[in-house]
Amino acid sequence: MEKKPKRPTIPSKTREQLYIKAGGRCEFRGCNKYLFTDGVTRQPRKMANIAHIVSWTPTGPRGNENSEKLAKDISNLMLTCAEHNNLIDSNEYVDEYPVELLQQFKREHEERIYRVTGMGQEYGVRIVKMYSKIQNQVPLIGDKDVSEAIRPYYPLDAGINIDLTQVENIEEAQKQIKRTVDLHILSDEKEESYGIFIMAKIPYACYLGYVLGNKVKSEAFQFFRDTQDWKWRAGEFGHFTILKPTERLDEQQVDLLVEVSGNIDCTLIPEYPIYSVRADSPGFLFLQSKEQLIEFRLKFREVLSSIREIHGEACIVHLIVAAPNPVTFEIGKSIMRNIDPTILLYDKVQDDIKYKEIMCLHKRINRTEDI
Numbered sequence: 001m002e003k004k005p006k007r008p009t010i011p012s013k014t015r016e017q018l019y020i021k022a023g024g025r026c027e028f029r030g031c032n033k034y035l036f037t038d039g040v041t042r043q044p045r046k047m048a049n050i051a052h053i054v055s056w057t058p059t060g061p062r063g064n065e066n067s068e069k070l071a072k073d074i075s076n077l078m079l080t081c082a083e084h085n086n087l088i089d090s091n092e093y094v095d096e097y098p099v100e101l102l103q104q105f106k107r108e109h110e111e112r113i114y115r116v117t118g119m120g121q122e123y124g125v126r127i128v129k130m131y132s133k134i135q136n137q138v139p140l141i142g143d144k145d146v147s148e149a150i151r152p153y154y155p156l157d158a159g160i161n162i163d164l165t166q167v168e169n170i171e172e173a174q175k176q177i178k179r180t181v182d183l184h185i186l187s188d189e190k191e192e193s194y195g196i197f198i199m200a201k202i203p204y205a206c207y208l209g210y211v212l213g214n215k216v217k218s219e220a221f222q223f224f225r226d227t228q229d230w231k232w233r234a235g236e237f238g239h240f241t242i243l244k245p246t247e248r249l250d251e252q253q254v255d256l257l258v259e260v261s262g263n264i265d266c267t268l269i270p271e272y273p274i275y276s277v278r279a280d281s282p283g284f285l286f287l288q289s290k291e292q293l294i295e296f297r298l299k300f301r302e303v304l305s306s307i308r309e310i311h312g313e314a315c316i317v318h319l320i321v322a323a324p325n326p327v328t329f330e331i332g333k334s335i336m337r338n339i340d341p342t343i344l345l346y347d348k349v350q351d352d353i354k355y356k357e358i359m360c361l362h363k364r365i366n367r368t369e370d371i
């Protein structure tokens with residue numbers, strides 16, 4: 001070959017930037033070869049070529065009047081393997097690789113590298129905070145406390161707030177919860193994990209769990225009053241027991257009690273056969289660990305299955321809950337829409353007054369009618 005003018009040296013900063021943008025891989029469409037390790041021996045090597053889309057000289061491949069100007073411009077440079085650098089510059093094939101096509105290769109590759117390396121999804125958690133007024137106070141869920149609770153995971157930049165402090169009634173709260181979940185969580189295609197932080201009334205937490213269901217990965221956290229944080233504790237803590245009635249097994253309606261933070265006064269609930277998932281020692285300090293929550297979920301599912309078997313699919317469950325938010329959330333979440341009977345949720349407005357039905361948490365899907 002004749003001696004050509006000297007190819008300009010690409011500044012090391014520009015080179016470094018290109019390596020990063022290309023993820024150290026050949027940008028020729030379909031190649032993607034990693035250029036810093038030998039493909040066979042895995043020994044560290046540097047086989048990266050920097051190819052010019054518009055040649056650095058007007059007489060070179062795809063060269064034009066801008067050649068000189070673009071010679072060191074990163075937008076005109078492609079990281080390639082030797083093979084593909086050769087191919088796109090070869091006399092034989094150069095016409096098959098016009099400027100626009102190579103720009104497209106570069107753009108596609110760099111966008112993909114950026115997207116793929118940006119995932120890190122397994123360590124990112126999207127935080128959902130839900131709060132309503134409690135005893136006329138607006139509770140605060142602090143960002144720092146949240147970060148500490150989800151370690152070793154990190155909160156993803158934008159969290160989701162469900163602020164129910166202004167809602168007037170339960171229907172309004174349900175609407176707002178459902179709207180937020182549909183819009184910001186179920187429409188999300190990225191399959192993220194959600195960390196749930198609730199400081200709200202029992203029915204709200206229950207309903208949030210219900211609308212989320214198992215459609216996304218979610219985990220609820222609890223605020224510990226004694227240490228004022230949300231960190232689950234490690235260790236062996238109390239268990240749950242299932243209580244079942246021994247008579248009136250042919251009735252079409254049952255009470256289902258969840259007694260975790262306290263006991264439920266049986267004189268204040270509807271008079272049906274009573275099922276219960278009960279903490280061994282109910283109280284505000286009972287729930288301490290994630291493992292307990294998992295045990296609760298299993299027991300709660302077990303009792304719902306028993307009710308269905310014993311009283312039939314068409315029976316109605318009157319659900320009365322005295323439990324912290326993570327348990328309440330878990331109740332809603334573990335309801336299986338296709339098989340569970342109708343569940344009516346009760347709440348107590350005042351002490352010594354009977355529990356009142358406040359929400360149809362789940363309406364049974366009547367399959368025989370559908371056919």
Ligand SMILES: [Zn+2]
Pocket residue numbers: 026027028031032033080081082083084
């Ligand atoms: Zn290549």
